[in-house]
Amino acid sequence: MKSIIVLGQTNVGKTLFTLNFADFLGMNQLTITFQNRERGSYSRTLALSEAQALLVSDNLHHTQDIQSIVLSLPVGKSEKQFEILDTAGLSDGIHHNEQIRKAMAQTLRYIRQADIVFHLLDCKKIAETDILRGIGEIDYQIAQFGQIKQGYVILANKIDLPNSQEGLNKIYTEFPGNRIIPISAKNKNGFKEVRKFAKQLL
Ligand SMILES: Nc1nc2c(ncn2[C@@H]2O[C@H](COP(=O)(O)OP(=O)(O)O)[C@@H](O)[C@H]2O)c(=O)[nH]1
């Protein structure tokens, strides 16, 4: 089965995007498989609202397991299944907490196997903070690595928030030549274009 990996710094909206994209594709219930480094993998089936309440958070590093969901897209008369992997946030440098370091290492191992990379950036944060904190060294590294993949795309998130346009402009300047889709994970803006991008590669 082909796969999409969702990458980016912590709190950029990876989990909310993953769940709302699943909803956008018409999934009523989500079966989420958690790849826990200690307990192994286990699955839970949740309604979208339950999954959001449990998994989306303002706490940094809330997501520490790879969380995968099997989704499907109509292709011609049939449905094509694929997996979307929500990951632990990556950050610059070496994190002091060992659990978080391990979660990041796990994320890196999955990147190579993925067919599509959705790299999320937070337009609002980029607009409001010094560019090197909004866009981290890690983001430039993801972009460099991603460029060798046909399925690499930057999803410039949180465009529903005030000031986000300024952040979006910075993203266009910093990542020339990349495919960039402005989105709101919250309001599902840009999701049609994201689906179209994925469809041609899955
Ligand atoms: N306004 C707005 N808030 C968002 C958007 N995407 C995520 N958030 C919020 O940002 C915070 C972090 O989201 P989460 O999905 O847990 O981020 P993750 O750490 O990258 O998985 C939560 O409070 C979300 O509700 C968006 O498009 N617009």
Ligand SMILES: [Mg+2]
């Ligand atoms: Mg998360």
